[in-house]
Amino acid sequence: ETGVTQSPTHLIKTRGQQVTLRCSSQSGHNTVSWYQQALGQGPQFIFQYYREEENGRGNFPPRFSGLQFPNYSSELNVNALELDDSALYLCASSFRQGAGGELFFGEGSRLTVL
């Protein structure tokens, strides 16, 4: 059984560019969530996907979008990057929709926007 894996682990972009982060969920998990962790903060919920459809969204603008695929992988896309988007982006998978259950996190993708 493989865990949650994310790629890339580190990347640097410039303001205004677009970025795609990828996540491979733990086998058998049908729900994937993305979190943003800024320096010195706890993870903040971006959105959740369940069976390939968005199922909840945090306080993030539409330029943050995502996809979930049938093979359990998912993507986080961020358009028109801003300096404040610099953060660790965490993908988490789980067995069921909704919180109240354990989330399994990947190691994260650290994005730096210059």
Added chain:
Amino acid sequence: DQQVKQNSPSLSVQEGRISILNCDYTNSMFDYFLWYKKYPAEGPTFLISISSIKDKNEDGRFTVFLNKSAKHLSLHIVPSQPGDSAVYFCAASDWSQGNLIFGKGTKLSVKP
């Protein structure tokens, strides 16, 4: 407006002693609480959880206490070990939401 607060950014404890990490919350709708541990360059890993119908949950050296009237929970680690040195996040949820609300974390250092 932080719904989950960890007011101590750091805590230093001697090996073998008790570590107590605290967490306060404001939303009375929260009915499930979790603690995650995070080492540098790794994602958070689940440690222990508690449902709002309980006031204590124990797993080995780790015990979580919930005081609903005070909207307060704490994580006790006994005895503390140097390998416990990490950032600990408190998180909360309610069943109507599909996400966890995290605190800012407390960095625990256990000194040999």
